Amino acid sequence: MEPKYVIGIDLGTTNSALAYAEIRPDAGPLDTPEVRLLAISQVVNPGEVRDEDLLPSFLYLPGQADFPPGSLALPWDPQPGFVVGRLAQKRGVENAGRLVSSAKSWLSHAGVDRTASILPFHAPDGVPKLSPVEASRRYLEHFQRAWDAKMADAPFFLQQVLVTVPASFDAVARELTERAAEEAGYKGVTLIEEPQAAFYAWIDRHPDWRERVQVGDLILVVDIGGGTTDFTLIAVTERGGELALDRVAVGEHILLGGDNIDLALARLVADRLSERGTRIDTFQLQALWSNCRIAKEKLLDPAAASKEVPVTILGKGTGLVGGTIKASLQLADVERVLLDGFFPAVPNTEMPQRARRVGLQEMGLPYAADAAVTRHLARFLRQQAASVEHGAVRRGPSGLACPTHVLFNGGVLNAPMVRERLLEVLDSWLGEEGFPAVQPLTGEDLMHAVSRGAAYYGNARRGRGVRIRGGVPRTYYVGIESAMPSVPGFAAPLKALTVVPFGMEEGTEQRIPNREFGLVVGEPAEFRFFASAVRKNDQPGDLIEDVGDELDELPPMGVELPAAGDGAGVVAVSFETVVTETGMLQLWCVARDGRRWKLEFNVRERVAA
């Protein structure tokens, strides 16, 4: 049975959404289908199920005493053992030890075993725990059930499903996302990068986009969500007389977003209160945090003229008025925190501080050490200078990548003040490089753009509309220890063999020449695995002598060749790389006689080591 809809799921750090569009094979190429959002049924209060556009990405593991019996019932499950969505978020404020939050950030955190039951990270003894993969699985399951409850004539598993991931997700995080989808019962899910999806959403809203950009243009997508900041460069090129789009660069994974800004504001208010002698506890800080978010949005709303918004923390207990703590957030505060703290005007040579400071919200996650988004952006555009030419990237004399257009996405960039500051900074950088000002592409509905864009892309894959050519956004390497006499106390020097070139396209495969390895049958073999978003010119088979700062180590990949009956002890194999149609990266060992074994990421052992 053919799918009736394309479904795009934006699996976000703090909020998720589902958009869908009808597949109409008979429609003309310019006749783009309408993209709609599915209202997601979720428990919002005990005993109350409501449809909301967003599903907060929170999971709560209730204990015996948390909710009255039967009050968590969903239309598809009379007695779920856990809560997903709005109620989980609310109840989690009162009892953080049972709340799983930011599962997506954990999914991309190489410092922990992401398949182990580690969340909630600070859960007290006796509370069941989940792995980041399993938490993601439950969000995806919720979407599936919510869909099936509403769209009975088009079962979810028959539809074409796309799930968005940050462009900065590496191969492991992507594979774990795919695994979560598979375990949720999804059939043949496709992953799409969020900044690309945001750009598709822009194209979807501008059918005349071909008149708005031209060959040689370079589009910078800045996506700042609740928890992450993601950069992407898309080049406008020409293929067969038609405008084409190439995704030429993606940024590193930066755990920095709107939640950090709101927390910074809450801290500011809390400091001011403590100067007056009023101390607030962690529970009140939580309330202050969300009040500051609301106050910030009010102050940043261009329609509102207020320069000051009261922020109150109501008294605990039944004494409401008596215990009320009064404070206010001023426009000047928000301006200072945003413009000096998160978006300072910096020269394009200023790089983010590398030093790790104490984590912000959860100790376990590797939050960005430097809160200045503009410095991260400078580094991103500089990195393109350091790499060798790939695709049509416009550069200034200093080598800085110089975008012609910028597209903003994500809740933080709803604020005109932030957009203006980013434009101002970009323009000053471009001016120094001798280029005119950057042109903003106006997207609307930044909250839902990504899921809408994913649904558009689903149609583009079927030939309805333009498709961005991207391929693998990194170069991948397998580590090879040099054949040298070992010296006590020193690890053998490591070289890196290029196995996946940057931009390797979906649906292609590549044999790595010149290298064979002897694998002992019946014994696990392991390869160290590296990635680089910066080195873009290494070709399959190239050997990097010095594994320096440009390569990030990923979990190792392992394979075990089954012992064959004929007793052959060692099999000579070479590598073969496959990028599937859905964008998943696979590494295979191929013997001379054509037998193949797939290498699997070994997420566990890295942590044990």
Next chain:
Amino acid sequence: MLAFRSFFQLLFHGTLPEAVLTELNLAPRAAGRPAAPATPAPPPVRTADGALQMLAILQRDARLVDFIMEDIAPYSDDQVGAAVRTLHDQCRESLTRYLTLQPVIDGVEGTPTRAPSADPSVVKFIGNVPAGAPSGGTLRHKGWRAVKVDLPAVNPRQDSTVVAPAEIEIE
């Protein structure tokens, strides 16, 4: 103040809860249809359930009961004002979420207006009211009507007399 006024109207005057509960107890989404012409006897309604549920919601979302039950006499207007702003926003948010309120007469207060109905629960005549039912006068209060009620079903296993649970913190 809208929230308070409607709430008390709901709690202490017969009109609103009746509308609320009839809708609740009847088959869902009977809206739009004109009032049933020949209903023999309305099903018995347990007024307390609906009122307590609404009260519990306003306490949960806006802490309205805490506010009303608190002795606010010792506090300055400034302090009360600060608390009420937050409370008012949240009261209004929950009220508009569960009830859709519209004026009974969508006119301008202080202008001559025709009475749409002679039903005293819909239009109340005040001032120098003549002996016969008047056809109109000066609109003083537009009135409120809950055109839609969207309250969640009451959990029969839950003690509905608890308007707000006690809270115990483990430190």
